[in-house]
Amino acid sequence: MTRQITDRLIFENKEYYLNVELLEDYFREFPEKRPEFKISCTALWRGYIAIFEIKNKELLIKEIDWLTDVDFKMKSLKDEIFPNNKFEWYSGLIRIDDFRGEFDKESENGIFEYLQIENGNFIQKRVFNYEQLQKFKKEQYEYFLLSDEVKIICNFWRKNNEEGIINKESLNKIIFENIMQYTRKVYVD
Template sequence: MAMTLEKAMTLAMHLLLAGLLLVLAATAGATAQVPDRILIDGREYALNTNPLESRLRGRRDFLSENISRSTANWRGYVAHWAIDGDRLLLRRVEVRLYDRESRQSSSVDLLTRLFPEGAPVVATWYSGALIIPDGRLVDYVHMGYGSTYAHYRVYRIAQGRGVEALSMDAGQFSAWRERKFQAFRQTAQYREAVADMRKEDSGMSAEDIDGFVRGFHAEQYPGL
């Protein structure tokens, strides 16, 4: 059966990201990322999940040309969220702009470029887990959201609605995430992702493919 254009593009993105992950893992230049922010009961936390990415699907045409780019923020924006009752709300999409003439930086909210109706926006497109470190930093890792914290909050979300709220220390969080990945390994989605990688003869070992799938779907399987 011929591969659809959408599937071919998704696979190409998988392979590109696989190469990038392998390069980043082997170099010291990998950079910890600036997290999104989330407001819960009047207090703001870092959010080690990026729910807007599953809506954007790589789209970046909403970003201004004079955006201030940084290796600490590859996605180019910081989304601000809130938990309101059982709803996950998008409040704003903040980007940093740089004016070359004045050599000044400023922040601007580009949410209405994506959602003309304005804020707040219920994140009905998102199903997964919100990872919120709310304890002290235990182990800093200079790559992505790889650092370890003493305590975490986790909110499981289904189509923009909270279905479970968890509170865990670092050991419990690590064990919980591993259980979720092992459950994901039993799904058709995991088998298809592995089969697609093998089909393209990417040169990756079975262990590398498994590790890549673990990282690429890291926002999805905790929501199982």
């Protein structure tokens, strides 16, 4: 599998490479907003590179460049897709620490940093050691299962589980393992 070119985030004058694609859920919800290009690249299946910035306590889309030809020429479409710059649609946790690694592994000696965003507004930076993170994830998962948010995830998996391979127990395990990515609302102080 070819490693994908990642999106980036600028926070407090430092640039971070993201292990998540913040725009993909937006384009799944609003497929008509995704520009159509016939060019594909094994290192950029989604077709674009986005740069985000947190400035004045807002999550901004600084740039979004789309792959337009095989010579890796890019075209900026930020003003067409997101003319007001603020990514108001996004709520969730964005991991920015240096312990992420390729697949966001959580080493027991790590310090984990997340930016909490609600409707495009920066709320706070959360810093955890390994034990604190595990406790936070467990509590967040328990509240998540009681929330309306869980229906969205269950519907997504139901649509993508036509063969019936994933049962409720395995789905709950998937949710728990990915709670930091699935969370759109932070329930734990």
